Amino acid sequence: xxxDNTPLHRAPxxxxxxxxxxxxxxxxxxxxxxxxxxxxxxxxxxxPPNNLVDAKVNxxxxxxxxxxxxxxxALGLRMLWSAGSRRDVPWSGRSFSGALILGWGLFNVIEGLxxxxxxxxxxxxxxxxxxxxxxxxxxxLGVLQLGxxxxxxxxxxxxxxxxxxxx
Amino acid sequence: MPSISSPxxxxxxxLALLLAAPPAxxxxxxRPRVDAAIHASDYTTNALLLLLPVALLxxxxxxxFFSPTLVLWKPTTRPSxxxxxxxxxx
Numbered sequence: 342x343x344x345d346n347t348p349l350h351r352a353p354x355x356x357x358x359x360x361x362x363x364x365x366x367x368x369x370x371x372x373x374x375x376x377x378x379x380x381x382x383x384x385x386x387x388x389p390p391n392n393l394v395d396a397k398v399n400x401x402x403x404x405x406x407x408x409x410x411x412x413x414x415a416l417g418l419r420m421l422w423s424a425g426s427r428r429d430v431p432w433s434g435r436s437f438s439g440a441l442i443l444g445w446g447l448f449n450v451i452e453g454l455x456x457x458x459x460x461x462x463x464x465x466x467x468x469x470x471x472x473x474x475x476x477x478x479x480x481x482l483g484v485l486q487l488g489x490x491x492x493x494x495x496x497x498x499x500x501x502x503x504x505x506x507x508x
Numbered sequence: 509m510p511s512i513s514s515p516x517x518x519x520x521x522x523l524a525l526l527l528a529a530p531p532a533x534x535x536x537x538x539r540p541r542v543d544a545a546i547h548a549s550d551y552t553t554n555a556l557l558l559l560l561p562v563a564l565l566x567x568x569x570x571x572x573f574f575s576p577t578l579v580l581w582k583p584t585t586r587p588s589x590x591x592x593x594x595x596x597x598x
Contacts, residue, residue, distance in 0.1 A: 359568075383558055398542060402558060413566055416566060451564055
């Protein structure tokens with residue numbers, strides 16, 4: 342028997358938001374920076390796309406990246422579906438939108454640190470001698486998103502009604 | 509609540525069929541060189557490095573989703589609607 346003092350768990354909704362946000366952030370990176378602006382490709386730091394063969398190899402690895410990001414987004418949607426049907430998960434628009442922004446920021450920071458700084462698989466803007474300004478700008482955007490997302494998630498703590506109770 | 513398992517299984521089946529399809533031969537002359545460059549000896553290394561950030565994010569989110577009792581995420585309680593004290597017995 343559920344009572345008014347049933348513990349509420351916000352983590353499932355936040356986890357779903359983080360995955361969907363990270364996935365959407367990955368699609369922004371892949372679609373905008375890889376394909377439309379063509380600032381870099383997935384392996385352009387190791388294999389610059391200076392000829393058709395190398396460009397197509399990079400295209401393949403871009404596709405693998407997009408597939409992984411698609412799986413991440415789909416998992417987030419599955420988690421959101423599950424969180425929406427639980428009576429112990431508060432349905433908070435502020436928490437969810439905060440988690441979306443936090444997830445995007447996490448993607449930018451993790452991808453920026455691992456792929457750009459540590460491994461050098463590619464840089465944000467490949468076609469320059471000095472990669473650092475664009476790489477740092479990408480990381481700074483990520484940190485800004487982390488702060489904004491965290492603030493929104495904290496603001497959502499006041500929301501305590503589960504979706505299952507709204508119907 | 510309606511199940512979403514069947515449509516997801518159907519979608520997964522369709523995607524598996526697409527993945528099994530042969531790649532397009534848009535560049536007949538260079539295709540063998542492209543295939544050789546993709547499936548080179550560093551294929552696994554490239555795949556693991558490239559998928560590392562996504563794997564970290566998925567792992568972290570799964571941990572968060574299935575661990576609502578972590579100390580960091582202490583559960584909150586709903587504001588009680590019950591009266592603080594019982595009315596006096598008449």
